Amino acid sequence: MAKTATKTKKKYRFFKPREKKLNRSVAGNGILFFIMGICGVFMALPLVMIINNCLKPLDELFQYPPKIFVRNPTFENFTDLFTVMSDSWVPFSRYILNTIIITGAGTVLHVIFASLAAYPLAKHEFPGKSILFNMVVLSMMFSWTVTQTPNYMIISWLGINNNYLALILPACQYGMGLYLMKQFMEQLPTTLMESARLDGASEFQVFWKIVMPNVKPAWLTLAIFQFQQMWGNTGSMFLRDEQLKPMQFALQQIAAGGTARAGASAAVTFVIAAVPIIFFLACQSNVLETMTTSGMKD
């Protein structure tokens, strides 16, 4: 196997490496910092609110007019949440397990299937290629609200209603993932794959050992999108058995408990946001670490 895969430089520096400091003026830097500062405050608002809300004691949660910042932070809301969680109908660990199965399989399978399909579309010529690709891109423009009903019928016909598969299988074929992967793979120089083929690698080996490592930023980004999508799915449309429902469903039930559970509900909002944020941070820091070695492209 040719060892042309990306070499990642694992060096952290606060400033950019020197070669990228070409063509940078101090005034330009100043302007950019200024813009980012102003906009950043605005964009961070939802984060700030979630964190402050979950630390507010009840009286502050109901205060009118509402204040953004918490004055007497407390962890009461979380102890409340744990109490509610511990006497749920189905043991809470069951919900967590369901979420791990549904979100995990949905994310991993989608990334693999979409990448597998994107590679031939990006780097090979074969009959039917442009039709298949255009279909995927155009399918994203059809409103999913109306396809929901036919979708439900198909899932019933397949007999996978009230089954994890009813959530996992449709998630594997979202158009966006294939499109994203195809666009990134298109950029890879063909010579990279040619040399591996000369060494006798099969198409699948080329895909796994050459293409995938080189488009790491792409599939990590796709994993972020897909995880967020799967995590947000309550599954209430297809899953009837309480034992099959994901955590998102249980949490939203708790949050819907009304005034009496306002504290737990604030904690729920935090948990619902925190999980994808942690996943985001893990993936995104890897995306940004990847540096293409110079000369990889031609």
Add this chain to the structure above:
Amino acid sequence: MASKEALEVARKQGTLGYRIKKNKSCYIMMAPYFILFFLFTVLPVLMSIALSFTYFNMLEWPTFNGWNNYVKLLLEDDIFLVSLKNTLIFAVVTGPVSYFLCLMFAWIINEFSSKVRTLLTLIFYAPSICGNAYMVWQLILSSDRYGYLNGILIKLGVINEQKLWMQDAKFILPCLIVVQLWLSLGTGFLSFIAGLQTVDKSLYEAAALDGVKNRWQELWYVTLPSMKPQLMFGAVMQITQSFAVADISIQLAGNPSVNYAGATVVTHLLDYGSTRFDMGYASAIATVLFLLMVGTNKLVQRILRRVGD
């Protein structure tokens, strides 16, 4: 003789069957995705288009009624025309503006070192990941004196009394556009950031030698041309998002909104699909919207091919 044989071989290689056989591995690799894609996307879309020619209330079997839905939609439905106008305004304003914002922020963030970059990406992506965006804007746009926007404007003396931002037809659309812009640093933004990571660094050195003087030239002549595939992707995502705006309108202005000032094609569709249970009519709306997006997509792709020329 030899040339005749070569011709024969060439002809054989040109046939469809041969080309399919030769690329067998391609089809095998695509199979898992496309089997599911046909089942869960192509089939439902075709069924929806077929339903658009029927009356279907989700309880009884659909009955065929020809072009009636389309005739009613395009000629008789005043509210559809209002919502179409709003959607086009949304698309024309938020589409391009949010596209450039995504690109600009991604590019600026890329100027920082990698740890700072991760943090900045999170902050700018926060509205898309937190899911409580409406809560924030309900506070800001609240129609009493305690609403932040009213409070600030009254303090500054710009207005004398509080404005009903989400109940006054004049303000609904502009406010929704601002919220949508704020929310729109999502898919396109992250894919641009990933795209910037794959730009070959040696190109910048070469460009500096070739006389590229500042970062703006570098952006236009080096960065943008090398991330054309991502630019295309971002554009398609932007189209699908800006034409499908509905959630923020429903959450902030309600559905139906005052005087239909916040109505979009998708809120109209949801009104018929999930409130009035007229799936045939909703499918007709979806089909029209689909054609509109496909047309826009064609146009945008043509423009994007010129980047960096």
